[in-house]
Amino acid sequence: MGVSAASILNQLLHAKNLKPQPRSTATNTTKAAITTILSHVNAGHICKAASVLFAFPAPFPYSLYAHLFQHCTSPRAVVGLRKAESHLLTFSPNPPIFLLNRAIEAYGRCDSLRDARELFDEMPQPDGGSWNALINAYSQRGFSDEVFKLFLKMNRCGVYPNQITLAGVLGSCAVASEIVLAKQAHVTVVKFGFCRNVILGSSLVNVYGKCGLMVDARRMFQEIPSPNAVTWNVIVRRYLDAGDAREAIVLFSRMFLVKVRPLHFTFSAALVACASISRLEEGMQIHGVVVKLGLHEDNVVSSSLINMYMKCGKLEDGHEIFDQIGSKDLVSWTSIVSGYAMCGKIWEARKIFDEMPERNVISWNAMLAGYARFCDWHEALDFIYLMLGKIKDVDHVTLSLMLNVSAGLSDQEMGKQVHGYIYRHGFHSNLSAGNALLDMYGKCGNLNSATVWFDQMSNRRDWVSWNALLASYDHHQLGEQALTKFLEMQWETKPTKYTFGTLLAACANSSSLNFGKQIHGFIIRHGFEMDIIIRTALVNMYSRCRCLEYAIEVLKGAISRDIVIWNTIIFGCCHNHRGKKALELFQLMEAEGINPDQVTFQGILLACVEEGFVDVGTDCFRSMSNEYYVLPWLEHYDCMIELYSRHGYMDELENFLKTMPIEPTLSMLRRAFEASQKNRYSRLGEWITHKLNEFEH
DNA sequence: TTAGGGTTAG
Structure with missing residues (x-):
C-alpha cells in the first residue's frame, strides 16, 4: 500500500509553503462539480462522489466534505472515504478539527477502525471530540478493551470526558460486564453533574442490569427524572434477562400509566415475559394493545404473539395469528412447531415441520425437543439420523438433546460418540451440553465417568450439574453418598426443590430413613416452600422407608393434593x-x-x-x-391374573384369560399355568399348554 | 457535531 491519508496529512501540516486557497473563488465548474458530488452522495454512491471530487484539483467547502463523511455508513464506502479525506488534506492543509472528527466517525461506521485510529494518531492536537469519535467508533463495534484503554489514556492526557465519552464507555462496560469501570464511570457522571442526562441514566440502568445487579439498576432507574421509551425498554429487558419475567410485565404495564409508548422491542420483550411464565391474561391484553396500535403488522411482534399463545397452551389462537400473517417467516413457523411439540401433539408438530418451506438448526431442535420431552426415544433417534443428513452444523442444543436421547435409550456408546464430538468441536465449555453429558453418564449407569466429568466441570458447574450428580448416586442406590455430596454442594451453590426431589428419591431407593429425615428437616429449617412436588417426594421416601404413618402425615399436611401424590x-x-x-x-x-x-x-x-x-x-x-372410563393397560390385566392365580380363583381365571380383549403375554400364561397345576385345574392347564405351543411356533 | 436500548423461534 502507498502512503496513507494520515501521513499525507502530517506532511502537509508541516509543509510551510502550502497555503489554504481562498474558498470564495468557486467558479461555475466548481458549482457544477458540487452538484454532481452531492447527488452521488445523496444516492448513496460515495465512491462515485469521491471520484468526481478527486478529479478536481481544488478545495471544496468544508460542508461538502462533512456531508460526504456523514453519508459513509457501510464498508463499501471506505475507498471513497479515503479519497475524500486525502483530497481534503491535500487542498485544505489546515482543516478544522471537527471535520477530521467526522472522518474518524465515518471510518468507524465503515468498520475501518485502522483508518480511524491512524487519522487520530496523526492529529497534532486532537480535541475532546476526537477522543469521543474514536472511543465511540470502538464502542459501537464492540471493542470494549480498546475503549477502556483509550478512556484511561484520555484521562492521563488531561482531557475531560463529557456525556458522550461516558455514554460510549458505559456501553462498552455493559458489553464486557465490566462493573468496576462502570462504577468509576458512574462516579464521574455524578461528579460532573450529568445525573439528569436521560441517556447516561439509561446506560447506567443497562450496565448494572447486564452485570446482574438488578437492585442497583432499579435504583438508577428510579433516580431518572423522566425516563423515556428507551429507558423503559432497558429496564423491562434487564428484568426479563435476569429471569424476573413477572417484574418485566409489571413495569411494562406501568409504561401506560406514565403515558410512554413502548417500542416494538419492548412489546416483544413483554410478550416473551408472558410466554415464559404462562401469563395468558396479560399476554392477551398486550395483544389488544398491539392491534390497537397497528403493531401486529410487525414481523417480530407478530412472531412474539404467536409464541406467547403457543407457550401458554393456546394452540388454536397461535395458529390463527399464524394463518393471518402475510409473510410467515422461519421464526413463526418454528414457534408453531415448538408449540405443538411441547404440548405432546407430536404428530401435528411433525406434520407442520414437514411442511416448512425452510428450516434451520433451531427448527430441527424444536422438533427433536418434542420427541425427547415425551420420551419418544426411538422416533427421536430416527429424527436425529434424518437431521444429521440434512443439516451440517449442529449446536449445543442439538448435542444436549442427543445426549438426552442416548440416556433415554441407555445407549452409552452413542453418548460417548456425542462426547467425542463435543470435545472435538469445543462444546465442552458449554454448560448445558456439559450437564447433559453428566446426566447421560449417570443414567447409563456409568457413575465413574459421571464423577470424572463432574470434577472436570469444576469451574463452570451450576445446581443442575449437582442435581445430575446426585441423581446419578440415586441411580446407583447410594443414598448415603448422595447426602454427603449434598453437604458438599452447599459450599458451592444453593439447593433447589429439584435437588430435594432427587435426594429424597435417593433415600427412598436405598431405604435411608435417617438421611431422608435429615433432608426433611433441612427443608423445614431453611424455609423452602413445601410444594406438591417436594411433598410427594417425602410421601414416597417415608413409605419406601417403611414409615407409612409419617407418609400419611405428610400427605394430610398438604393444602391441596393431586393425583400423583x-x-x-x-x-x-x-x-x-x-x-x-x-x-x-x-x-x-x-x-x-x-x-x-x-x-x-x-x-x-x-x-x-x-x-x-x-x-x-x-x-x-x-x-x-x-x-371411570379409564382403559386398562397390560399391567392391569397382569394384576387380575395375579389376583385370581394367587388366591386360587380358577373359574374366574379361566374366564378372564379366555375373554381378554388382548392376547395374554408369555409371563401371564406361565403364571396361570403354575396356578392351574397347583390347584389341579387341568382344563385350563391344557388350554394354556396349547397357547404356549402357539407361542413357540 | 458527536451519545443510550433492541429483533421474535429450540
Whole structure:
C-alpha cells in the first residue's frame, strides 16, 4: 500500500509553503462539480462522489466534505472515504478539527477502525471530540478493551470526558460486564453533574442490569427524572434477562400509566415475559394493545404473539395469528412447531415441520425437543439420523438433546460418540451440553465417568450439574453418598426443590430413613416452600422407608393434593403390605373429587392382590372402564391374573384369560399355568399348554 | 457535531 491519508496529512501540516486557497473563488465548474458530488452522495454512491471530487484539483467547502463523511455508513464506502479525506488534506492543509472528527466517525461506521485510529494518531492536537469519535467508533463495534484503554489514556492526557465519552464507555462496560469501570464511570457522571442526562441514566440502568445487579439498576432507574421509551425498554429487558419475567410485565404495564409508548422491542420483550411464565391474561391484553396500535403488522411482534399463545397452551389462537400473517417467516413457523411439540401433539408438530418451506438448526431442535420431552426415544433417534443428513452444523442444543436421547435409550456408546464430538468441536465449555453429558453418564449407569466429568466441570458447574450428580448416586442406590455430596454442594451453590426431589428419591431407593429425615428437616429449617412436588417426594421416601404413618402425615399436611401424590401413597401402602389402608385412602381421594387414573387402579388392584380381596378387585377392574372410563393397560390385566392365580380363583381365571380383549403375554400364561397345576385345574392347564405351543411356533 | 436500548423461534 502507498502512503496513507494520515501521513499525507502530517506532511502537509508541516509543509510551510502550502497555503489554504481562498474558498470564495468557486467558479461555475466548481458549482457544477458540487452538484454532481452531492447527488452521488445523496444516492448513496460515495465512491462515485469521491471520484468526481478527486478529479478536481481544488478545495471544496468544508460542508461538502462533512456531508460526504456523514453519508459513509457501510464498508463499501471506505475507498471513497479515503479519497475524500486525502483530497481534503491535500487542498485544505489546515482543516478544522471537527471535520477530521467526522472522518474518524465515518471510518468507524465503515468498520475501518485502522483508518480511524491512524487519522487520530496523526492529529497534532486532537480535541475532546476526537477522543469521543474514536472511543465511540470502538464502542459501537464492540471493542470494549480498546475503549477502556483509550478512556484511561484520555484521562492521563488531561482531557475531560463529557456525556458522550461516558455514554460510549458505559456501553462498552455493559458489553464486557465490566462493573468496576462502570462504577468509576458512574462516579464521574455524578461528579460532573450529568445525573439528569436521560441517556447516561439509561446506560447506567443497562450496565448494572447486564452485570446482574438488578437492585442497583432499579435504583438508577428510579433516580431518572423522566425516563423515556428507551429507558423503559432497558429496564423491562434487564428484568426479563435476569429471569424476573413477572417484574418485566409489571413495569411494562406501568409504561401506560406514565403515558410512554413502548417500542416494538419492548412489546416483544413483554410478550416473551408472558410466554415464559404462562401469563395468558396479560399476554392477551398486550395483544389488544398491539392491534390497537397497528403493531401486529410487525414481523417480530407478530412472531412474539404467536409464541406467547403457543407457550401458554393456546394452540388454536397461535395458529390463527399464524394463518393471518402475510409473510410467515422461519421464526413463526418454528414457534408453531415448538408449540405443538411441547404440548405432546407430536404428530401435528411433525406434520407442520414437514411442511416448512425452510428450516434451520433451531427448527430441527424444536422438533427433536418434542420427541425427547415425551420420551419418544426411538422416533427421536430416527429424527436425529434424518437431521444429521440434512443439516451440517449442529449446536449445543442439538448435542444436549442427543445426549438426552442416548440416556433415554441407555445407549452409552452413542453418548460417548456425542462426547467425542463435543470435545472435538469445543462444546465442552458449554454448560448445558456439559450437564447433559453428566446426566447421560449417570443414567447409563456409568457413575465413574459421571464423577470424572463432574470434577472436570469444576469451574463452570451450576445446581443442575449437582442435581445430575446426585441423581446419578440415586441411580446407583447410594443414598448415603448422595447426602454427603449434598453437604458438599452447599459450599458451592444453593439447593433447589429439584435437588430435594432427587435426594429424597435417593433415600427412598436405598431405604435411608435417617438421611431422608435429615433432608426433611433441612427443608423445614431453611424455609423452602413445601410444594406438591417436594411433598410427594417425602410421601414416597417415608413409605419406601417403611414409615407409612409419617407418609400419611405428610400427605394430610398438604393444602391441596393431586393425583400423583394420591397414587404415591396408595403404592406406598401396597409396598408396606397395607392393602386395606390403600383402599381406605382411595375412598378419601374420591371424596376429595380427584379422578383416579391408570396408575391409581394399578395400585388398587395390587392392594386387592395383597389382601386377597378378589371380589373387590374384580369390581374395580370392571368399574375402571365402565364407570371411570379409564382403559386398562397390560399391567392391569397382569394384576387380575395375579389376583385370581394367587388366591386360587380358577373359574374366574379361566374366564378372564379366555375373554381378554388382548392376547395374554408369555409371563401371564406361565403364571396361570403354575396356578392351574397347583390347584389341579387341568382344563385350563391344557388350554394354556396349547397357547404356549402357539407361542413357540 | 458527536451519545443510550433492541429483533421474535429450540
